[in-house]
Amino acid sequence: MIVSLSRQAPVRRAKRRGRQWVSIIALLILSLVYLAPLLFAVIVSFKSQLEVSVSPLALPERLQIENYTSVFAKMNYWRSLLNTLGITFAVAVCVTLIAPLAAYPLARISNRSTRLIYQIFAAGLVIPFFAAMVPLYGLMKTLGLVNTYPGVILIYVALNLPLAVFFYTSFIQTVPRELEEAAALDGCSPLATFWFILLPLLRPVTGTLVMFVAMSVWNDFLLPLVFLFRAEARTIMVSVYSFVGEYGFDPTSLFPAVILASLPMLVLFAFLSRQIVAGITAGAVKG
Amino acid sequence: MTWKPSTIAFFVLPALAVYGLFVIYPTFSGLLLSLTDSKGVGQGQFIGLANYARMLEDSQVRTALLNTVIYTVLVTFFQNALGLGLAVWLGNMPELRNSLRVVFLLPSMLSMLVVGFIWSYLFSPLGGPINEMLQALGLGSLKRVWLGDPGIALFSIVGVHVWMYLGHSTAIFLAGYLGLPSELRDSAAIDGATGWVRFWRVEWPLLAPATTVAVTLTLLGSSKTFELPFVLTRGGPGDATMLSSLTVFQNAFAGERFGYATAIALVTLVGVVIISNVVSSALRRREQLI
Amino acid sequence: MKKALIGIGFSVAALTLALSNAQDQTTLKILGFKVGAELAALPALNERFTKETGIKVEYEAISDAGGFAEVIRTRFAGGDVPDVFMNHGRDEAKTFAPAGYMADLSAEPWVKTLTASAASVAKIGGKTYLLPAEFVSLGLYYNTALLEKAGIKSLPQTYSQFLSALNTSKTKGINPFLVPGKDGWAFVTSLIMATELWRTNPDLTEDMLAGKVKFDSTGWRTVFTNLANLGKRGLIDTTLNLGIDGSQAMNEFKAGRLAFLVHGSWEVTGLKKNFPNLKFGFMGFPSGPANTKPVGIVLPGVAWAVSAKSKNAVAARKYVAFWAQEKNLNDWLVSANAFSPLKGGVVPLPSEMKPFSDAAADDRAINFPLADWPAGFQDAYAKATIEAMQGKDIRTILRGLDQSFSKK
Known part of the structure; x- marks a missing residue:
């Protein structure tokens, strides 16, 4: 009995290793299939109109670099990029400053008013934006904020607050209270406790949130289209949608634009992927 | 720690002020439009609850609400079931875990409209890559008119x-899975036969x-989907893919029935809030049982 | 004395106006939905306008898919108006003019130069608010090479000839026809199949608005039955057609794999430029019985309007007047292959469009009825055509249409 078991062990291990290899190959194939749609978009972006119509699956005979160069110029790429970066940065700073401040009491105190406030913020996760668009425009006009960077930044901050408050609240709930209580015994005010004890702990969530905010600002186009329409203030997605015409779109100009516009986000993603994962998974594990 | 009401106010006010001014206030004044026959331009007349009454006999709105429920349930189920499976798989593959997690997150970095454009090209029944691929793989019988068949x-x-x-x-479940005590996972991996049980x-x-977070976020995210059907089908064929957000949009801008559109938006909003609250509190209660 | 004073007052005012004009150059803000290649001659025309008048022009392009409808409504509601803006025919004007957003242009000298149909497009409630800058056309594209291959010697003139052309092509293994249903081209196809109704009753639109003619009538029943029969007889694959949009169908035509397609004249330029090997033509639609000829549809495309609240009203009117001059307008019309809204205006059209322009010259072109149908009715009509293609009961569909037609 004992002998046979020990004889089987290497066999089982080999089997396991074999299965592991099958598993690895299967996963690699799966991820290739998963990314295939994006690869197709990249391939199409280098084709000529004729090739797109006549031979949809074939690789381009010659890389149509001019698809990119012409789009690059029409988009006013660098300026749009700079505009979008600036707005994104400002929104991220504001959100990561005021959202944890609000989330702190919401996470620590449970009474009728804090619950209500939390619910009001949570409702923001589902509000369809354009129901508010026409009145919002009137408000912005009154405040003199139409066609200004601060105007768009404020709206983005407001729109991102629900998710941020939701994030921070659920994260703070997983942070043990002991530290804060010790600080309170030492005579720390809530603000001091927040600043010196809690905020450093929130750093990972903040990293993630920044990524989320960046994504939502970067990929949006309706808001800047409506509230920031000076030609020189255009954001990058607004530039992309100028390639969708009245009668459909031409993939040989839209796809290069899309790729150029998404590239900075993908680069950022490559560097910050750990933060993103951490953020998406916030609250998935009980602290 | 003692929290004075004034302290709470100090903490909450900045966020609440910005949010209240730029989201809540315009949303509410927008919703007042639901009591008018506003066309989005000029002044609307107050017409009481007529828009809500009209909704009851509007078959498109009924279809849209039903489709939204189906859509939300399906997305929530499949995204999380597949995500869970993939997470467990990746959880047992330490070599590939981190890089593949990033691969699977890549599409979510793009804007939904962009994703819509890419797929409308892929889905095309006239030489679209999906059907062509199926043909090339000898699976020609699986070719479909992906966006034109009301059943599909x-x-x-x-x-x-x-x-x-x-x-x-996947990322959410993977984090949850990796957070489990490691002895548990190891034994689960070894025990092939009894593994599932x-x-x-x-x-x-x-x-x-992890389930609570994943399900709640999917539910909220999918219930307000607009861009995908907007680009891919515009709600068609017929009303087969008409979602609530889309009928709101069409009424507001194409049909110039702004007041009516906000009424539909409000009804949807209330429904989503109720359902997501019920679901997430049920899931929370389940957490307490651990 | 008084008169003299007033006279001096006027000349002083005129002088200061002239001076201020010279000092700070006016910049006109123009909002339009034409982007990219669709801009055609517009940038060149704007340059010419600036050269002639010294007025600068800033054209902002927001495509329809890019949110033109949302932007223009929020801007007008908020008071951030462009000086001049594009309309889709009279679609916007129907709500914008009654809301007081548009300047009354009735007194402009060019109003008298408009053709009767252009003048009727331009008017809302008896006043002229628009300069229709073009009439684009909807017709039937045909692939000459494929028709030859199928042995079709002459272009179909009647509906039964059209059906037999489809049949012949199909038996020769050629995809005969597409009715793209994803984004509204099915209803365009159904409307062009209905041109027969307007040929026999030119006042059909008015009669329908007055409730004298219903959808549930012999004429419309025939149209919808014809549409449904295309699928039932296997001339088109209904499901496939519901899954494609106009540009995908056009792509098939570009690739030389499609015999016939209903589409707009604006595609002609791009087809000739990017697909030089494609031999094609553009004609009216053979919708009638024996001994009739094909009928096309013309519709107002771009139409210019001036904002009521424009701060540069004089310059804005000047801009519109500039477009109304034949030498300027024709540059645009040529680039868009469109018909002129001006009396006696002749635009050289490419030879591919000859069958269509012959039909138009022969008075065989009707106005796009949708422009006059009630706002929001388009959706209901588009859905009805899809339902007919799907094989739902025609009478039920048409009764439903009558209901929503009268409700709107």
Whole structure:
């Protein structure tokens, strides 16, 4: 009995290793299939109109670099990029400053008013934006904020607050209270406790949130289209949608634009992927 | 720690002020439009609850609400079921775990409209890559008119949505899975035969917090989907893929019935808030049982 | 004395106006939905306008898919108006003019130069608010090479000839026809199949608005039955057609794999430029019985309007007047292959469009009825055509249409 078991062990291990290899190959194939749609978009972006119509699956005979160069110029790429970066940065700073401040009491105190406030913020996760668009425009006009960077930044901050408050609240709930209580015994005010004890702990969530905010600002186009329409203030997605015409779109100009516009986000993603994962998974594990 | 009401106010006010001024206030004054016959231009007349009464006999709105429920349920189920499976798989593959997690998150970095444009090209029944690929692989019988067949179109869009956000659910479940005590995972991996039973009995209940987060986020995200059907089908064929957000949009801008559109938006909003509250509190209660 | 004073007052005012004009150059803000290649001659025309008048022009392009409808409504509601803006025919004007957003242009000298149909497009409630800058056309594209291959010697003139052309192509293994249903081209196809109704009753639109003619009538029943029969007889694959949009169908035509397609004249330029090997033509639609000829549809495309609240009203009117001059307008019309809204205006059209322009010259072109149908009715009509293609009961569909037609 004992002998046979020990004889089987290497066999089982080999089997396991074999299965592991099958598993690895299967996963690699799966991820290739998963990314295939994006690869197709990249391939199409280098084709000529004729090739797109006549031979949809074939690789381009010659890389149509001019698809990119012409789009690059029409988009006013660098300026749009700079505009979008600036707005994104400002929104991220504001959100990561005021959202944890609000989330702190919401996470620590449970009474009728804090619950209500939390619910009001949570409702923001589902509000369809354009129901508010026409009145919002009137408000912005009154405040003199139409066609200004601060105007768009404020709206983005407001729109991102629900998710941020939701994030921070659920994260703070997983942070043990002991530290804060010790600080309170030492005579720390809530603000001091927040600043010196809690905020450093929130750093990972903040990293993630920044990524989320960046994504939502970067990929949006309706808001800047409506509230920031000076030609020189255009954001990058607004530039992309100028390639969708009245009668459909031409993939040989839209796809290069899309790729150029998404590239900075993908680069950022490559560097910050750990933060993103951490953020998406916030609250998935009980602290 | 003692929290004075004034302290709470000090903490909450900045966020509440910005949010109240730029989201809540315009939303509410927008919703007042639902009591008028506003066309979005000029002044509307007050017409009481007529818009709400009209909704009851509008078959498109009924279809849209039903489709939204189906869509949300399907996306929530498939995105999380597949995400869970993939997470457990990746969880047992330490070599590939981190890089593939990033691969599966990639599509969610793009804008939904962009994803819509890419898939509308892929889905094309006239030489679109999906059908051509199936043909090339000898699976010609599986070729479909993905967006034109009323029996399939909604599922095609569900598929795109799941494709886009599968990485989110995977990442959430993976984090939960990796957070489990490691002895548990090791034994589960070794015990091939009893693995499934074990998974459902032991590990699945322990993934409750991850499930709550994943399901709640998917529910909220999918219930307000607009861009995908807008680009892919515009609600068609017929009303087969008409979602609530889309009928709101069409009424507001194409039909110039702004007041009516906000009424539909409000009804949808209330429904989503109620359902997501029920679901997430049920899931929270389940967490307490661990 | 008084008169003299007033006279001096006027000349002083005129002088200061002239001076201020010279000092700070006016910049006109123009909002339009034409982007990219669709801009055609517009940038060149704007340059010419600036050269002639010294007025600068800033054209902002927001495509329809890019949110033109949302932007223009929020801007007008908020008071951030462009000086001049594009309309889709009279679609916007129908709500914008009654809301007081548009300047009354009735007194402009060019109003008298408009053709009767252009003048009727331009008017809302008896006043002229628009300069229709073009009439684009909807017709039937045909692939000459494929028709030859199928042995079709002459272009179909009647509906039964059209059906037999489809049949012949199909038996020769050629995809005969597409009715793209994803984004509204099916209803365009159904409307062009209905041109027969307007040929026999030119006042059909008015009669329908007055409730004298219903959808549930012999004429419309025939149209919808014809549409449904295309699928039933296997001339088109209904499901496939519901899954494609106009540009995908056009792509098939571009690739030389499609014999016939209903589409707009604006595609002609791009087809000739990017697909030089494609031999094609553009004609009216053979919708009638024996001994009739094909009928096309013309519709107002771009139409210019001036904002009521424009701060540069004089310059804005000047801009519109500039477009109304034949030498300027024709540059645009040529680039868009469109018909002129001006009396006696002749635009050289490419030879591919000859069958269509012959039909138009022969008075065989009707106005796009949708422009006059009630706002929001388009959706209901588009859905009805899809339902007919799907094989739902025609009478039920048409009764439903009558209901929503009268409700709007």
